[in-house]
Amino acid sequence: MSSAPNWTPSKRLQAAAKSERKRIEREMSRLLKQEARHKRELDKIQSMRTRLERELAAIDRFAETDNQPGEPRLRIVEDEHAEKPGLSGAQIREIAVQMIVGTTHANNGIHYRTWYELVVGNGIEISGKDPVAVFLTQMSRSPVVVRAEQPGEYKIDDSFLNRVAQEIQDLDRLIDELDQSDSEATIEQIEQRRQQVKQARARRRSLERSLAEATRSLRQ
Structure with missing residues (x-):
């Protein structure tokens, strides 16, 4: 298959890409903070585990439980059903x-x-x-x-990249048309336009996410 076809994004699409980048950066920042918090918790758990293992070893030495047959012993095993x-x-x-x-x-x-x-x-x-x-x-x-x-x-x-890029541009034109004020429009017509704009923008955001993933997926 040939490499992804070239296409020129609209200014609105470029702005959306910048907005998506900022969103991803915020999400990465949140995940990094979450990762650091979990690491601190894991370090604390490992420290407690090490301390308890040392206490068990000390008890075994003093009580000489190593030489007692049949004595139940603590054994740490991996969960074979745990997700890798x-x-x-x-x-x-x-x-x-x-x-x-x-x-x-x-x-x-x-x-x-x-x-x-x-x-x-x-x-x-x-x-x-x-x-x-x-x-x-x-x-x-x-x-x-x-x-x-x-x-x-x-x-x-x-054909996905070109098809979606064209649909986004069509949505841009539709949103611009619907955003234009009409002094003769009734309240019902204004509300209908507002709902159409809302739906068009929601569809556009969905397409932008798909387009971003497609661009990452198709790079070589």
Whole structure:
């Protein structure tokens, strides 16, 4: 597949991109603070665990419980059912798409299990108790992934960028038209326009999010 087609964003789209960047930066700042807080809590827990382990060791030495058969002992085990850390949500979608962009799979299609094996084969882990199911769910939510002809196969929608960019520009024109005052409009017409503008802006925000993810996913 050829690289993503070039298109010239409108001023409104550029402003929206800047606004989205600020939102992401705020979210990253919030997550960094949350990460630091959790790290402090984890450090505190590990410190308490270390202290308790030392106390147990001291008790064992004094009580000589090491030589007593059948004595129940504390044993720390890993939870085999615990979810393994890994990618989730949009991270899965973007990484997976990037892996097949520019390959024959992008146009001809690839079975989701083969796609999953390609991703994990590159050392990437998928979070969740059923990683394959999580992967399939996320790929079906990708804005640039569509079903291929064969069952279970998916491919890249290479027309998505241009199509959505055009729809955003159409929405811009619609919003501008609806925002124009009309001295002869009735109260009902004014309210109807207000609802149309509200719906158009909501649709535009949704398209901007999809366009941002698509741009990240299709980069090579």
